[in-house]
Amino acid sequence: MKGQILHINREKCVGCGTCEMICSLVNEGLCSPRLSRIRVVRFTREARNAPISCAACENAPCLLACVAGAIYWDHSLGLPRVNDEQCIGCRQCNVSCPFGHMNFHPDKENAFKCELCAGDPQCARFCWTGAIEYHMNEELETNEGEV
Amino acid sequence: MRVVIIGNGAAGNQAAETIKQHSPDIEVIMLARETYPLYSPCALPDCLSGNLERSRLFLKTENDYRARGIETAFGQTVERIDVQECSITTDQAVYHYDRLIMATGSRAAIPPVSGKHLRGYFTLKSIDDLDALLDYKPQRVVVAGSGNIGMEAAQAMRKRGCRVTIVEAQDQIMPRLFDHKPAEMLKHMLERIGIQVVTGERVQVMNGRDRIQLVETDYGILECDMLIWAVGLSPECSLAAQAGIERGETGGIKVDRHMLTSDANVYACGDCAETFDIISGQPVTSMLWPSARRQAQVAALNCIGMVTEYEGAFNVVVGEVEEKPFAALGLKEDSQRSRISVMEGEDGSNYWRILLDDQSLVGMQAIGDLKFCGIVGGLIRSRMTLQEIWDRLRDPVLKMTSPWLAEAAEKYLARL
Numbered sequence: 349m350k351g352q353i354l355h356i357n358r359e360k361c362v363g364c365g366t367c368e369m370i371c372s373l374v375n376e377g378l379c380s381p382r383l384s385r386i387r388v389v390r391f392t393r394e395a396r397n398a399p400i401s402c403a404a405c406e407n408a409p410c411l412l413a414c415v416a417g418a419i420y421w422d423h424s425l426g427l428p429r430v431n432d433e434q435c436i437g438c439r440q441c442n443v444s445c446p447f448g449h450m451n452f453h454p455d456k457e458n459a460f461k462c463e464l465c466a467g468d469p470q471c472a473r474f475c476w477t478g479a480i481e482y483h484m485n486e487e488l489e490t491n492e493g494e495v
Numbered sequence: 496m497r498v499v500i501i502g503n504g505a506a507g508n509q510a511a512e513t514i515k516q517h518s519p520d521i522e523v524i525m526l527a528r529e530t531y532p533l534y535s536p537c538a539l540p541d542c543l544s545g546n547l548e549r550s551r552l553f554l555k556t557e558n559d560y561r562a563r564g565i566e567t568a569f570g571q572t573v574e575r576i577d578v579q580e581c582s583i584t585t586d587q588a589v590y591h592y593d594r595l596i597m598a599t600g601s602r603a604a605i606p607p608v609s610g611k612h613l614r615g616y617f618t619l620k621s622i623d624d625l626d627a628l629l630d631y632k633p634q635r636v637v638v639a640g641s642g643n644i645g646m647e648a649a650q651a652m653r654k655r656g657c658r659v660t661i662v663e664a665q666d667q668i669m670p671r672l673f674d675h676k677p678a679e680m681l682k683h684m685l686e687r688i689g690i691q692v693v694t695g696e697r698v699q700v701m702n703g704r705d706r707i708q709l710v711e712t713d714y715g716i717l718e719c720d721m722l723i724w725a726v727g728l729s730p731e732c733s734l735a736a737q738a739g740i741e742r743g744e745t746g747g748i749k750v751d752r753h754m755l756t757s758d759a760n761v762y763a764c765g766d767c768a769e770t771f772d773i774i775s776g777q778p779v780t781s782m783l784w785p786s787a788r789r790q791a792q793v794a795a796l797n798c799i800g801m802v803t804e805y806e807g808a809f810n811v812v813v814g815e816v817e818e819k820p821f822a823a824l825g826l827k828e829d830s831q832r833s834r835i836s837v838m839e840g841e842d843g844s845n846y847w848r849i850l851l852d853d854q855s856l857v858g859m860q861a862i863g864d865l866k867f868c869g870i871v872g873g874l875i876r877s878r879m880t881l882q883e884i885w886d887r888l889r890d891p892v893l894k895m896t897s898p899w900l901a902e903a904a905e906k907y908l909a910r911l
Contacts, residue, residue, distance in 0.1 A: 443813050
């Protein structure tokens, strides 16, 4: 758990969307990419794909923007999380995330984001190409977080 | 070392937390006039409309302060600050400080109109304001001002079944946030939910027998039994002024990039501090929650010797009408001297516009779909030029490393 991050290797992603399906299924109970935390950007012309998830920003803008005290830093997972009970659905965090990761649930009317499935991210578990892996930060090679 | 913080809002609490996070041994004392623990003034309209329980406004309990080792002295009014002696006199005690952080916030402005002896006029800035509003049961409400608070207050009262009229002095609603065209769209949305909108008029007189029965504007009379003032916030800096601390042109306490005031031991942050806009560099008092927290971090870090510079205030405001969200980021069309060009688009009932000066993105306004607003906001904040954005997108390797940029560019910048 501690020190582990979601490692995304875009070279290996085939854009199958399994991660989006499994994410929405385990977190929302239905297979709908729109309710997925992780999203895959597909570059059709280049035949390349790039999944985007939470960049776990240091001094996260979503956390600073939250006026309801709903977003807090989870020290063991190493990323910001949303407390559903406390979220008032103001969308301040949605427009603060420079990666467009902070999502808004149309029915529950609250913010949702990747919370690493409490330490066992299912996108990584079900990614059959090895594009998404969950392991220690030292092995980090991706440029995630760079604008 | 002892740090005293005046104010128990977003800025004051963030400053205290940041100091305790980095140096738990530093003594931190928070002074405040109100006795409540930290609450969110931004959520007050949600509570007014009945969408949110009052208890959920509170973001901390008294125990949270104690657990963090923060000493509190709430319910005390600061009477005087002596910057030579480094002391603060309240109505109950005298406190000495090594460093002082002013996070005194702002108060809702009420213009000098007649009829102030009447009951029935309110502001919406504090919990006490909210409680007073909730106690008063009106039928017809006039909201003076159409900024974010005015818009939310009007909708909340509408939701409570009142007949509501917004009176805005400028010729459009939300004049500080939106350009004319999106403002007109928002106005129509308000009208669709039954809120009357009057622009280009000011409330001049409040009239009635012991309680408000009507207000007079420049051109007419509006019957009402409640008036909510939402014409803006003024920085609360009379204490600083008394102490001889310099104020800036917007009326806020003048600070440098380290949030240091004209006195070497006094920092200021939040609504009371005058900083600068991240894009235009012009002096501003930001009055926004995220700005207050970031400024407080910077003030706190510098206070304990960890030198940090403030990036500048970035305007981000989000709201909702008719269950449709809207957002305004960065600058408006008329907020800079140089010519700003506008790119706009609509799909279905969604509207967006992006503002550019010749080199880079400076602002965005959107109604409906806000999906990529954050990405555009990030681009505005990073001060990346259009050329740099294109270079990045044309490079096959770089394009892959910032897919969010490609997404937003495809949606908004495709026709450039």
